[in-house]
Amino acid sequence: MLTFFRINSIFQVITLLVILFLLRFPYMGNALPLLTTELEWMLVGEKLNEGLSLYSGVLTQVGPLSAFFYRMMDLWFGKNQFMYETVAAILVLIQTLYFVFIVNRRNLLTEKNYIPGLFYLILMSCSFDFLKLSPILLSQIFMLIALNVALRQIEKRDGVGDDVFETGLFIGIATLFYLPSFVFIFWAILVLFLYTGINIRQMFMVILAFLLPIFFTYLFFYFNNLADDFLHIWLFNFANAFSLTLLGIRDIIITYSLPVALSILGIIRIFRMPRYNNFQNRAHQLLIIFGIFSFISLFLSQNFAPANLMFLVPFLAFFIAGFFVHYKKTFAPEVLSLAFFVVILFITYFGAKPSFGPKLLVLEKNRIEEEPFSDKYANKRIFVTGEHIYAYKNAKMATGYLSWKLAKNDFKNPNNYLSLVNIYANFKKDMPEVIFDKERVMPKILKNIPELADKYTSPEKNVYVLKK
Structure with a gap:
């Protein structure tokens, strides 16, 4: 050779x-x-093609x-x-x-x-x-x-x-x-x-x-x-x-x-x-x-x-x-x-591949995890709290809270007035049909924003669905 x-x-x-x-x-x-x-x-390109502004409407680094480039790829x-x-x-x-x-x-x-x-x-x-x-x-x-x-x-x-x-x-x-x-x-x-x-x-x-x-x-x-x-x-x-x-x-x-x-x-x-x-x-x-x-x-x-x-x-x-x-x-x-x-x-x-067991897998923590609710709510506009975002693969992402490292600055501070204003503004522009609350932050958020709380029902644990 x-x-x-x-x-x-x-x-x-x-x-x-x-x-x-x-x-x-x-x-x-x-x-x-x-x-x-x-x-x-992939989601960066998708959200930019929906008309959101980078770093303002779409939180990502x-x-x-x-x-x-990803915007062109999505297009x-x-x-x-x-x-x-x-x-x-x-x-x-x-x-x-x-x-x-x-x-x-x-x-x-x-x-x-x-x-x-x-x-x-x-x-x-x-x-x-x-x-x-x-x-x-x-x-x-x-x-x-x-x-x-x-x-x-x-x-x-x-x-x-x-x-x-x-x-x-x-x-x-x-x-x-x-x-x-x-x-x-x-x-x-x-x-x-x-x-x-x-x-x-x-x-x-x-x-x-x-x-x-x-x-x-x-x-x-x-x-x-x-x-x-x-x-x-x-x-x-x-x-x-x-x-x-x-x-x-x-x-x-x-x-x-x-x-x-x-x-x-x-x-x-x-x-x-x-x-x-x-x-x-x-x-x-x-x-x-x-x-x-x-x-x-x-x-x-x-x-x-x-x-x-x-x-x-x-x-x-x-x-x-x-x-x-x-x-x-x-x-x-x-x-x-x-x-x-x-x-x-x-x-x-x-x-x-997991051929020799999970201990030999590279990037084990970076892989997309299967979301048990993803098939049930496929093709809906959804929002996921947390790092693992498998549900977005077969659904449309709602809001611009893409990077959880950035988004948690708002969601982890439910008593901060500015954080609540940001959340409400993002939700109002692009209301999620389904919320998967993996970080369990939504109860306090909805408690402090009654107008949002009135719009959602929770048929399953940590899942919030927009009322029709």
Whole structure:
């Protein structure tokens, strides 16, 4: 397999497409578990297409450009899990080919080949949540472009050009898709300072270019009277940004132990090679620093999940490729690479399926739970309190209380006048036909808002139905 990908031709592109299809084939037809976050992305698009305003009418911490993308997805496909995963696969293929372009165009290895692309493609399937159309996946392509621009600046022999601002610009765009991407502006400043002759004016250009897309997005919300919501709900809301759990740590270890181990061996092999020039050595160090900042971005994410460490994949793919490219024996690299491929497939498949019992499931707490009342009240406009929102899969969501982390600020304070005003306003605009009260917060809310209480009856425990 490695021998074939050492050849630099169009046939390798076709083969990568075939491998991508084979990697995704076992999960076609809604075979993958639906995640709570995934359903939230679908609902963001649905509510925006109903005319609600982002961050004001729709409470979510999904980035503005990701929200717009999900709006287009809902407009074209609705809540179709298969189409979301198909678009995700297309984006992964584009990223893989672009990563190969970066490695070969910048001569980061001693030979031009498709081996880095092969491992990039494999690693982008190392956990089943990588197969989802997540904000970080949408952000990743712009991070790869920023990575290429930074490498281009280091490669220049005549000094840094004014086009260095592109590094900050693409990181700024990536941030609008996925907020933790902003940490890479510090990576850009650091590596440009260490490995180029960048001056103060050019450094300010990078920072201003990073702020420019965010500023224009702020202006858009400002002129729509939504600036405060944009700032407090999304841009500066880090209170709910990180949730560290033992299960999350276990999932990260299961997913990344083997790739990280091989990448460390790759680093050792590459830095022992005497054939690399000064630029290549600096480029390798840049990638290592990129990997470090990937871990920092994980700790700023909303969910401690394997896919939220996706920014680590370029680092892993390159150094794993370096490990195999510089492996001197003939058959051992082929056997080891095939074994690596099989192990990744094993981890992905059995992390998604309960074949070895629930203790081996990846993202066990993030999966959508079956809602016992969902079939009975299918196709109605419903509202669910709490994190698990399976009922929305086969029903329309009422109100804009999408993220419970944000919504509970109102529902957990039933004696706060402003909270009651917000709840009443949201319900009046989009009255739920059915309320599933998993958090048991509605009794106090209805007690303090008699007008709402008069509209509902409770035929079952923790279920409220709108009177006809």
